[in-house]
Amino acid sequence: MDNLNIVENADNSAIAAWLLEQLSAALDARDGRIAISIPGGSTPFPILEELTGGALDWSRIDVWPGDDRIVPEDHDASNTGKIRALLEPAGAKVIALRKDAQPPHFALVWLGMGADGHIASLFPNTDPQVCDPQQMRRLTPDPLPPEAPFDRITLTIPALLNSGALAFVIRGDDKRAVFDAATRGEHDLPIARVLGAATQPVTCFA
16 A cells, blocks of 8 residues: 555644644644544543644544444444543534535545454445545444444544544454455455545554
8 A cells, every 4th residue: 555654653742743734734734614524432532632732723523433332422432522522612513413414525534443354334244445435433343342332433444544544543453354365455344445546644553
């Protein structure tokens, strides 16, 4: 993959500094607002906490979760609620996902990845398609993760790829092996489908 840059042994501070540089450049490149998409889960929030301490004009940034569990925002499993609590005090506008939403072009899409190769809530059993005509989908993972046994709403592959850049934070040997195999075209898991269709720069912090 000529468009892939893997950054080894990146800590939270290094990732936050990279995000600050990328988002500052996107803001400088245009007037008005930009949009980004970020993941839920445990990995992003320490990085985002560092990012909120930087000199970034959050008041011009719309933040879309890449996916969410279909629960109230005050539920502990809600990605949107946690993102809103952290980033809205910094000035960002956080967009709750709806099935009829029309995602914009994103300056940056930051994705996590599960050990089963899923990205956002596009699990292998959902058979996500690069040519999906929908921008949003309500899905049921199978099997349901025991720590979050809820239906999901998620951006689809075309919505994720409508972006200026993709970023991944991959931690753990098992996930790294799945990611590396995807870059070599050795499987057809959702991560491989996204990487295979991506033409924008892809940065993976591993």
